[in-house]
Amino acid sequence: MDFPVTFQIFGKTVLAHPVFETLGIFLGMRFYFYLKRKSTEKLSFNTSAAVLIGATAGALMGSKLIGNLENPYVLFENFNFKRFWTNNTIVGGLAFGLIGVELAKKIAGHKESTGDLIVYPLILAIIIGRIGCFLTGIHEETYGLPTTSIFGMHLGDEYLRHPVALYEIGFMIVLWICLKIVEKKRKYPSGFIFQLFMLSYFTFRFFLDFIKPKIEIAGNLGAIQLVCLLVIIYYIYKIKNTNKIKL
Template structure:
């Protein structure tokens, strides 16, 4: 395979865009499929508002975290560049707080995230196919390596195929959540577990990618992950206590 993969197009952008749209479409359809087969404690109108909060939060969060990935260029960034740059981790980060804000406004007390876990995993997997095909034209590639999985992503160097790593991690998460589907957990714990595991992965894999430090040698993705760990510290302690019993 030669990167970037264009499938006959002049550039990789149509290919990447196709997988982004496909990821969104499949994720939404899968969410509604699961919702019909789940006793949802949240009313349809509240669920709609929560979805709006998630999408707006993800839209904003993905752009802000992406912009902070290159702090040296922050004040040279145009609005177009700001909008075009995005990161999945930032989308999850912003989506989480968009949901929490909307729930406070509408007075919804029930946890709302468990229904999203499997659709998110599938959507990320599909979206990363486009990132993988994009090679070095998409800022998800890794640093140069002698690791046996190193690939020439379009610049003649063997690099970590970090988009492929994330696809493999999504398959692991899919298998993991399938295995624990009958485990009794508090409503909302599956989403919290997904967030902790995903950001734990992102914290580690960011060291395999070229990044520009934001503070203390860590990137905006690293700091987002650390914030998530602090935000869910009570949940993490509870899970560790249950596992260790």
């Protein structure tokens, strides 16, 4: 396979990443609305609208902010709006999307968790998006460090690299299966599956970023890893105190 994989769309050459990212968002949203129609838990229009606006605004801001803070020297010393707008990370999107939802729920006066329904659509969207990351190779900053392990792949340069996008796809498939098993064990409080998803995904991303190129911000940790640590600490506390489960 030659990297990067591109598509001809309206006479223009487009990398696979934005194509699959858009497809992932579209299919994830369709899956979410399908699950929402089947769900017995109904939210009022005002609450649904507030949550949607909060999640979208938070995710948009967070994905770009954390994505650009991965290389703060470029952000602050040589600011370029186009680069800022096109630089994203799902870690920032999820973390700030959570903040946006919580603020929206406070404004709407809604206290119950609203996250469980979005878990599997999120996993689906991430899997499809990571297919695009893999097909783009080294032409966007979603590739792994060089490696001599049996997992190394040529992604568009002379090095064998960790195919981190494939690692993430594999992890998300396993996580989907594990969460389904947990759901069938017994009835959990509303929001528990979302909490477990967030704790699992951010823990995985914290360790995955050790084999990805990064600018070290604190010690040997990059911006994404620092965000991951904060979210991990938050959800360990939340799961232990809200659900009364010993970890």
